[in-house]
Amino acid sequence: MTFATPVDGLVAARYGDSDDSAYPVPANETVALLYRHRSVRSFTDAPVDEHTVSTLIAAGQSAATSSNLQSWSVIEVRDPAHKDRIALLSGDQDFIRQAPVFLVFVADWARNRLIAERQEARTAGIDFMETTLVAFVDAALAAQNTVIAAESLGLGTVYVGAVRNHAEELSGVLELPPGAFPVVGLAVGHPDPTAPGGIKPRLPQDVVRHRERYTRPSEESVAKYDATLSAYYESQGEPRGWISTVLQRVRDRASLHGRDRMRDALGRRGLPSR
Incomplete structure (x- = not known):
């Protein structure tokens, strides 16, 4: 077809x-x-109105959710001072300040825990890794639906994983209750038409697509992709490759920018993740 x-x-x-x-x-x-x-990191001054954000959130809520538990929430941030504080905790990335709307998607077991407690029911199941993963996956699916909806309306977005760099401090800034944890941020706005941008090449399918069982990627395919992505980055004025990016990210604890402490942070935030 x-x-x-x-x-x-x-x-x-x-x-x-x-x-x-x-x-x-x-x-x-x-x-x-x-x-x-494509990721957009430069926005115009045009606002994103309340009705549009409501549409984006409705799209996010239309994503699949495990057992209909809906174990996620989203914090909408517009106040410049509030965005500035979030930006400082999230890699000091200026596009967070520039975007008219910044959304923080949250793994949220605080809500369902409260519901259970009001029913005088037990909540020990929240303490396990599976439950934490369910909320993270739910939040990620909702965020991706939001991105697709935003792009269909002509808006630009960029994910911000750096909201997890200082997750506990950010949780304080957002006044998240125990059992709620920031998963990913999303800057939303109208793309600056003067800023460079393109469709970033992805790995070839013979590297990510496995038939029946997992197979190791060929060195040739990976090397070819590294050259392809290097050429793309060069065209964007940002010379680097894919292999070097991977190696830099997995090199040591410091390369995780504070996210190496995630398990401890989850535990202190009411998600022991056993």
Whole structure:
């Protein structure tokens, strides 16, 4: 089955290839929107109104959720001073201050714990790793739905994992109760049309797609992708490669920018994650 839709060049761009015909896949407007995704770190001064944010949150709530537990929440931040404090705790990234709306998606077992306590029911199941993972996955799925909705409305977004750099301090700034933990931030706004940006190539499918059982990626495929991504970064004025990025990130504890203390932080925040 095929669909008539303007996707010419998008698949090739996503893989850093020169020929769409190498990827003869069905496509429609939704698929094209997904292929066009890019992170936006520069925004105009145009506001994002209340109704639009309500639409984005509704889209987030439309994501799948484990057992319909809906174990996530989102904090909407607009106040400049509040955004500044969050930015300082999240890698001091200026686009957080610049974006008209900053959303923090939260793994939230505080709400369901409160519901259980009001029913005088036990809550020991919240203390396990599985329960923590459920809330993190729920929050991530909601965030991704929000991104897709935002891009469909012409907005730009960028995820901010650095909200976990100082998760306990940020939890204090957001006044999160015990059992609630920041998962990821999302800057939302109108993309600055003068800022450079493109579709960043991803790993080839023969590296990430496994048939029946896991197989090790070939050195040739990884090296080819490293060269492809290096060329992309060069075109954006940011010379670096993929392999070097991976090696830098996994090198030591310092490369995690405080996130090496996550298990202890979760425990102190009411999520022991045993």
